[in-house]
């Protein structure tokens with residue numbers, strides 16, 4: 001990274017917001033010694049702690065429909081504050097109760113953990129040390145980032161460090177892919193991710209057998225529900241082929257799109273020009289992974305960022321949600337069939 005001034009970093013953030021048509025504000029009132037949020041989820045990889053750290057916002061900030069940076073700061077958050085966030089986590093009773101059962105940790109700052117301009121390297125090293133000390137059974141650490149910030153030297157050091165805990169922990173990089181159709185991904189959604197960059201990343205991860213998770217959104221922009229299912233099915237085929245070609249483990253983290261406050265999608269929802277996908281169609285899309293070389297986890301949280309009537313969980317969906325949660329835990333496709341049959 002060239003040595004950017006704070007003014008330049010903040011200008012990148014506001015330019016990105018403008019390019020993405022965003023109208024949200026940042027959360028400058030947040031206590032910088034506390035993370036934005038954390039929660040637990042049950043996955044086929046075991047009990048998972050998902051943490052969103054409070055930091056300076058995503059420098060890309062362009063992706064249409066994303067308001068994740070609205071819970072960040074426009075300004076630098078110091079390494080001391082982020083270290084205090086780590087300490088805060090390990091003072092929480094619900095985390096202390098689970099120290100021996102947590103198998104996976106996902107770390108995010110709603111941007112890029114590996115972008116040292118917005119997330120302190122000192123704090124990241126401190127976090128790894130605390131994870132090693134407190135979580136003796138952590139087998140997988142997942143780090144969310146845009147691919148352009150993946151620096152192999154840094155990853156090798158991180159992977160060596162997490163391997164020093166009581167359980168040898170694997171490293172996973174988690175990137176946002178969002179849509180397989182490149183016209184939608186880059187042209188409409190403004191993701192700025194070319195397949196060539198993705199495949200370069202796969203090649204880098206293969207060298208060290210690091211894992212990869214790709215976040216996808218079902219129906220990220222206005223499109224028919226059938227086209228949205230077809231896009232996820234095409235993505236499953238592509239990821240499965242990439243996993244075989246590069247010899248790496250790939251997981252698709254499939255998020256049904258919710259309408260995020262302060263984005264273009266909110267305006268389109270109000271105009272009746274967009275509605276979130278149906279859970280039945282999410283199950284139909286995920287079913288395509290049966291027998292493929294890719295695993296699917298279905299994200300069922302909107303992190304409290306959805307606009308009114310903007311959630312993909314509708315009244316009466318409770319049983320379908322239970323089926324999808326059972327699938328997440330077991331990877332048993334019968335649960336997807338059950339969700340589809342409920343419609």
Ligand code: SF4
Nearest residue numbers: 058061062063066110
């Ligand atoms: S989706 Fe990720 S990269 Fe895109 S604006 Fe949101 S936080 Fe930034």
